[in-house]
Amino acid sequence: MTARTIRIGAGAGFSGDRIEPALELVEHGTLDYLAFECLAERTIALAQAVRRTNPDAGFDPLLEDRMRAVLPAAHARGVRIVTNMGAANPIGAARLVTRIAHELGLTGLRTAAVTGDDVLDIIRAGDFPLIDRPGRSGDLGDAIVSANAYLGAGGIVEALAGGADVVITGRVGDPALFLGPLIHEFGWAMDDWERLGRGTVVGHLLECAGQVTGGYFADPGIKDVPDLARLGFPFADVSDDGSAVLGKVDGSGGCLTCATCKEQLLYEILDPAGYLQADVVADFTGVSFELTAPDRVHVRGGTGRPRPDTVKVSIGYEDGFVGEGQISYAGPGAVARGQLALDVVRERLRMTGVPISDLRCELIGLNAIDRTGQSDGPEPREVRVRVAGRTPTRAAAERIGAEVEALYTNGPFGGGGAVSSVREVLAVASTLLDRTQIVPSVQYEVA
Structure with a gap:
């Protein structure tokens, strides 16, 4: 490893992640950067739906709590923050961070909003084939709620070069949140495919935060993880050549081993030799791990090839409703009565003509969960009946819960605790868009 390294911490792996491990990293991790990865596939569609009713909203609901927790310590220690918590409204999120900084007395804090991922108008005006649903057109009409392209690291690099202490994006590739600071700090060329590929390896290992320190790894008696309730989030000391040493704060819970790293490396990728990102096609096949000390893993290898000419676009669209009803049965014969309840509701829905897909x-x-219904021992003495179905209308969805509730007096004896719900379905599909149609931009706010 070279003498100079950049230390990047992972502050979140999803929207609802814990806040305490991020603060622990800022206060005790000697970081240069902290990245919060908070956007799942459907998250931005849900955020866009919220923004339709409140134009000032549409960013991560925990943005304020996270920033109030970490900004004072980060500002005092010179830790720069990069996050996709802007979701459907990066500019609104940046303004909120500026207001919080004012309230906390953090003068001079410079926040950048990276936009350009919202391509709703382009998608609505065209007819793009859906790559995850072969043969189906992307012309979903008025059902489309959002369309966001997976930007690369370019906007983040520009924002950091512009002096941003906090960079807030909408949809970007998850590894780009970590790759951007590396490109900025080391001056990597945007066509240095080997370094971009290695930086993507590091970003992919860190992006899910606690997963690589044992959270998604734990399996009692098989893969034991200590002190899971105090799980520490990871950081990486990255060198100019793209190699890195992963670690966590000493004394924090969890574990960081070659095994946890190997599982995370293969998490949610299709082809380890061709992991498609907006910045590079990363090749993970040459990656190796070496445990150099307790909770310290040296990551080497990986490379990349020229980036694709297209970028992925995630389309969120309205896709009907889900109606659900539940009721419990307990005591001797609970399974048989529960099965009879299911049979009754199934037949009632057929008889009354409820349209269910x-x-x-x-x-x-x-x-x-185990659809076989097989058990190694005696039948359980209690079960909970659940009936759920997708329907085209809210009224049809409500019928499902109503039929379950009717089991109180029209089904097997002893049913109790009936509940019902209806939710609108925001589905997600993907298409590809020529990268020349996407123009990232950066807007600054100063406290």
């Missing part, structure tokens, strides 16, 4: 009838505690 996908119906799930299950006994929680017996076959809700």
